[in-house]
Structures are given as structure tokens and as C-alpha cells.
Amino acid sequence: MDRFIRDPESEKLLSEHNRTLEAAEALGGTPFKPNMTRDELLKQFKYWQKTNKEQSRGQGSASAVNVSFAIPIYPPCLAALKGLKKVMVKDLLLETHHRGSYILVRSIIQAENMGAVMAIVEDEQKDAIPLRMLNEKLRCQDGCVDKGQVLLVKEPYLTSMPDTEYGLRVDHVSDIMFIPLFDEMVPSVWRERLPEHETSQWMARDWLNMGNEYLNRGKFYSATEYYSKGLECSPTEEEKHYLLYYRGLAFFQVDELDAALRDLDAVPAGPKSDKALRGKAQTLYRLKRFRESCDLFAKLCKKKPEDLSAGNDLREAIARLAEQKKGGYNFNKMQEKASKTHPPLLDHATWIGPVTVRQTKSQGRGLFTTEAVKVGDLLLCEKAFEYATEHHSRPRWSSTLHVNTETRTTTRGGQLALTSSIIEKLCKTPSLAAAITDLHSNGSRQVSTGLVDDKPVVDTVPFLPCRFQVARIISLNSFGSPTSSRGDHIHDARDASGNPGRLHNCGIWPYASMINHSCMSNAHRAFIGDMMIIRAATDIPANTELTIWYLLPAPENQPMDFSHWGFECSCTTCVDIKATETRILETRVRQRAQIAIALEKSSEYSRSRAEVLIDRLTKTYPRPLEQVLRLGLWEPLTLIAGAYDSLMQQNEAREAVVQALAAVGFVLEGGVEEPLVVKKWGLAMDNLVVAWIILWGTLLEVAPESAKQAERYARMAYLICVGEEESFDATYGMNFRVAREPAEESQEEGWVV
Ligand SMILES: C[S@@+](CC[C@H](N)C(=O)[O-])C[C@H]1O[C@@H](n2cnc3c(N)ncnc32)[C@H](O)[C@@H]1O
Secondary structure, X not given: XXXXXXXXXXXXXXXXXXXXXXXXXXXXXXXXOOOOOHHHHHHHHHHHHHHHHHHHOOOOOOOOOOEEEOOOOOOOOOOOHHHOEEEOHHHOEOOEEOOOEXXXXXXXXXXXEEOEEEEEXXXXXXXXXXXXXXXXXXXXXXXXXXXXXEEEEEOOEEEEEOOEEEEEEEOOHHHEEEEOOOOOXXXXXXXXXXXXXXXXXXXXXXHHHHHHHHHHOOOHHHHXXXXXXXXXXXXXXXXXXXXXXXXXXXXXXXXXXXXXXXXXXXXXXXXXXXXXXXXXXXXXXXXXXXXXXXXXXXXXXXXXXXXXXXXXXXXXXXXXXXXXXXXXXXXXXXXXXXXXXXXXXXXXXXXXXXXXXXXXXXXXXXXXXXXXXXXXXXXXXXXXXXXEOOOOOOOHHHOOEEEEOOXXXXXXXXXXXXXXXXXXXXXXXXXXXXXXXXXXXXXXXXXXXXXXXXXXXXXXXXXXXXXXXXXXXXXXXXXXXXXXXXXXXXXXXXXXXXXXXXXXXEEEOOOHHHOEEOOOOOEEEEEEOOEEEEEEOXXXXXXXXXXXXXXXXXXXXXXXXXXXXXXXXXXXXXHHHXXXXXXXXXXXXXXXXXXXXXXXXXXXXXXXXXXXXXXXXXXXXXXXXXXXXXHHHHHHHHHHHHHHHHOOOHHHHHHHHXXXXXXXXXXXXXXXXXXXXXXXXXXXXXXXXXXXHHHHHHHOOOOHHHHHHHHHHHHHHHHXXXXXXXXXXXXXXXXXXXXXXXXXXXXXXXXXX
16 A cells, blocks of 8 residues: 655654644634735745746756645535625635635636645735645646636635745635636626626527637637536527537546536437547546447447447457456556556556455455455456556655645655545546545545535535545555556566665555455555556465555564554464564564675675574574464575575575575475475565575476476466566566576576576
């Protein structure tokens, strides 16, 4: 799942932010007396714009880290506009949510996205104030808030802001309304000199024409507003045909898929009927309703066999339907696509294998097998509901830190961006809301209501996405992910230091989010772009709960900390660690460090010393392996196996690998004398593939059949860890074989061994 940072620096940030919040709270209710004039605000805004541009071009200070702070949770406005009283800037109070009120303002400068959308706005009395709209990419009239845009903020919240003193802050999508200039709420002084200032006599056709003008300029949201007005003016059947078709098209362009489908479905017969049909098929495809999409594309192809692009679309829809039904994926192509696309969003369908969601005894819902599965079997291949990436060209120092004093957590990476884009998606396509709102939220209350001032029209799920609710769900259910597990695998195998040199993407995979944690997990996740692949990490009987790792089992052997998710792991290892004296745990940490230091040197003496230390470390685990695994032995044993392997001391290398595998739960039989058999698969540790490859090499001369079997196991480990097996040869090259099979020759280079 996501990475949480616990270090002195983030603790310092948390404490500082706490103090700021307390100081702000003390001022609550004081009347607002602006310190800056309108001109000073505009000047400051232009300075921000300049700095923001420099930062996005990577010219900011090399030590800069974007830090964002979560503010105390507050609910969105649930009152209808007609029940709210209008206030002006001069009426505002510091650190106050003006419940029961609204403010009407207009932007006096083109807004800029500076993490949040920032603008300077004024009221009718020309009093200016900064406005910060968190997450307001959505509905920012086609990606931006133009100068002159009229905005209505419900229950405005005046609070202190970074780099300025006070400003209006909007955290909930439903708390802000974009008011078209023809709306009667707009004061006449703000309408003067605009073509729309006199629209009272307009007929449906006038609204249609104006809508088309906006559509052609790429102002899709504005276009929909004009078409909607046209539809209110008793249009003829022909006008209705065009109004609905073009409005559907505009909604499609801005990803308002429910609205697009509704309009395109309602288009009366006319010249655009085929195009409407096509738009519907495309919308259904984007809603992942592949069966219906196929049917419509097929209908279109039948009507117009010469339409090649409809034929192509039909083929793609059929391919998605096949993936959805049967789970047949071309993983090679997926890897290739993920490596060439940024962000790595792959156009594939989700396949849900032999698994189902059921209630567990004490851990809420869980995912269970519906039939017995074998190690490596594909259980689930899920397309991310939403996915956020750090840009590959951005240096790591500029990645975002998000400080949350409520949960006392600091997170790195894209969680904030993920929350924003999910809120946007839910507002645009409310029929998808349940995928998120049904996820685990640790019992927090969900803000749920019917329509309020026509804000997102939701037919089936009355839901106003509350930023904080979504943020909490995301923090409990999102997964951090590499762009591809293969890339991570290559990185780990090359850099045994364990330095995490990877990008930190994150996403939400709702079905996979049903899987609970166990350090003794029986399933493993891997990623290709935004597709998550879950495979069985061992043979699993039917009706068994699947578990994965939320955090890698700690090599430190400290009890694992899952307080963020509100549980304590009760696996045998965690229970054993809790029962082990701190003195012993500390000894283990020390011994492991000493082993690593000894193995940095390549002398025989240092290897013997490492052997002695490993022996001592083993003795700190008094309980038999069948009862408690010895995860702390994995790294030392695989390290020493690697050291022996590179010296061609194959008996020693083999012995160390076999011990390492046993320490993490593998039950092996045979090897040199007898055929090698894995009786039971253990944990899918980092470097598991390399361990199997070492074993494979040590068996080549002494037991060729067992070596072949070890190769199969190496491939199986790769399949579990990387998600697919097709790229194994390309990843490891043939060097390994060549080194050990003198009869065959090859020039191909491997990169690991
Ligand atoms: C991503 S959700 C997993 C699905 C969740 N059980 C549900 O009902 O939706 C994470 C939450 O599941 C629960 N959970 C996961 N693993 C657990 C474990 N090993 N023991 C107890 N609770 C666990 C915790 O409440 C945690 O916050």
C-alpha cells in the first residue's frame, strides 16, 4: 500500500503545522481587515505565477520539496442556495466557515494552477481577496478560470494561506458554482459589453449557435450551458436533435460520461444519428461496459461496412470483452506499452478470476478463492480506477510531501493528486461513485445527500464527493506502485543495497482493495503500468482467504506497525516477535549488520566470520521453523550464497540458498541425490528469483534434472513477483546458462548474473 514516512523531519513538519493551526484557531471570528490592496494582491499573484512556472520547469531551488498540509476536516455545504444569505468580502470573519451564507465574486485575473487553482477575485463592491480552490481542475470552465468568470462560493471559509495573509478556501467541489454570464444572478455591471448581455429574446437556435461557437473554441463546459438553455426554449425536433447531440459530444469531451450517454441516447432521429450511435458506443467503452459497446459498434459496422474506424473500434471492444470474460492478456505487449507511455495507463479490461468478496470473522470483508488454485495462477488482473504518477523527468527531491495532522502521517508521492483526480472523476461520472464509496473507510461517516442545487446529478447513488471522505478512503485503500514490477525487479537485482530509486506512483484498484494483510501472505501483487496482477504465491485450497503484504515484512524483526490501517497483524511471526525480548531483537539487528559488513570483504576469513554470525543469528530463533519463520535470515543467507556462487563454491552456495528458502517457508525435497521438488511454496521475498537462479546454477553439473526443475521454479518465482513470465529470458538473458553450460554458446548478455 502507500508509503508513510516516519522520520524526524516529518515529525518536525507535523509539529510546526500543528502550532500554526492552533494559532489560526485562536483568531477565529475576528473581523477580516485586508492588509493588501487589490493592486498589491495582483502584483503578488503575478510573482507567484512566475515562481510556479519556474518550478514546473524544474528551475526551482534544488532543495525544494513541495509540502502540502491537510487542514482540519469540515463538511461540505448541504444547504440549497435559496436558503443561503449573500455576504460581501467586508462581512467575512477570520478562520470561519460562514455557514448559512454565500458570496458572489468574479475573477479579476486568469487563475493559475499552483497545486490548487488560485485566483484573485472581487465582489460587487470591488473588494479583492485571494481564492484557493483545492482540486478545482474540475469545472474550472474547461481547464481554467478566465478573467471575468463569475463564481459563487457556498458557506465561504476564510482562512490563512501560505504566502499571503487570508483568503477564501474551497475544499469541496460542491461548494463552488461557476455562474454563466447570462444567469440572472450576475450583476448587470459584470455583464456589460459582453455579447451575451441581452439574451432574453433568444430562441433555441440562438442558444444552439452560441453553444456551437463555444464547442468550436474547445470551451466544452460553456457549450453545454448554452445547449441546456436551448433545450429549455421549446426547440423543434430538429433543434432538439442537434442540441442533444452536441451537448452529448461536449460532455464526452470533458469526461462527463453519464451525461454524455444520457444525451446521446436521447438524440431523436436525424442527420447525426450514426454519429450519436458511435458516441454512445465510445462512451460505453470508456465506462467499461464492453458488451454493450461491442453491440453498438457491431450495429454501426453492419450499417456502414465501409467505415474502417468503426471496424477498428469494434475489434478493440471485442478484445476488451474477451479480457473481461476470460482474462487472456498479452503481457509482453503490455510491458512494452507501459515502458513507452507516460503516464503508463493501459487500455485493458479487468478480469476477476476464481475469487469473491466475503465477510471475514474479524477483519471486515476479504477476498476468498472460489476454487482450489495452484502457485502462480492468475487470480485478478485489475485496471486502476484512477492512477497518479510522479513525472519521470522530475527529480526526486521535488516530490510532494503531504502532512496530515489529523492522522499524524506524512506521505510522499501522488496520494494528493490521486484524491483530486478521483473526486473529479466521481463528480463527472457519478455512476462510478460506488466503486470508491463502498471501500473501507474505518467507520468514518460518509457525506451523502440528494441533489443540492443540481450539483452532480446522480441518479442511482446520491453522493456529493466530500474531499475529506475520499481522502480517507484513498489513504486506507490506495497502493503505491512502480511503473512496472519488472523495472523494480531489475533495479533490486542490480542494486542489492535496497536503495529505493524508483518513482512512486499510486492508484486505486477497488477489487484488490478487498484483500486483507498478512505477513504470511498467500498471494502477491505485481504491476504493469496501471494494471495490477495478483497471483497465487502458493497452492491455495478453495474458500480460503487471500492475503497480501501492505508493508514488506520487516527485516528488523520489529512488530510491524499497521496503526495507520487500525489493526495489529496477528500472523505467527508478528505474534512471536511480540513475545520475544527486545534484547534479542536488538541482537538480531546488530548481527545482521555485522554479517553484511563481513560479506562486503571478499576474504575467506570474512566469509567464515559471516558463517559464524549466521549460526549465532539462527540460534536466536528458538521455535521450530514449522511454527515460526525466520525472515531475518533471508538476507544474510542469500548474500552469502551469492558470495559463494561468484567464487564457484557451489556446494556452499547451494546449502546457503536451501537454508534461506527454508527460513521463509519453502519446504524442499531432493536436490542432488533425488529430484528437486518444492513441497510447499514460501513467501515471495525480494530477490527470490535470484536465489532460485543461484540454486539452478549450483545443480547444473551435479544434478542436471534438478537444475532444470530449479530453472522452472526460478521462472515461477519471476511469474509471481513480476506478474508475467514472458519477459524472463529478456530480463535475465542467456548469460547465466552460457556460464554454466560450456557446450552451448551464446553472445547474449544478461544483466544480473
Ligand atoms: C484495504 S482494506 C481491506 C478490506 C477491508 N477488510 C474491507 O472490509 O473493505 C484495509 C482494512 O482492512 C482491515 N484489515 C486488513 N488486514 C487486516 C488484518 N490482518 N487484521 C485486521 N484487520 C485487517 C483493516 O481494517 C484495514 O484498515
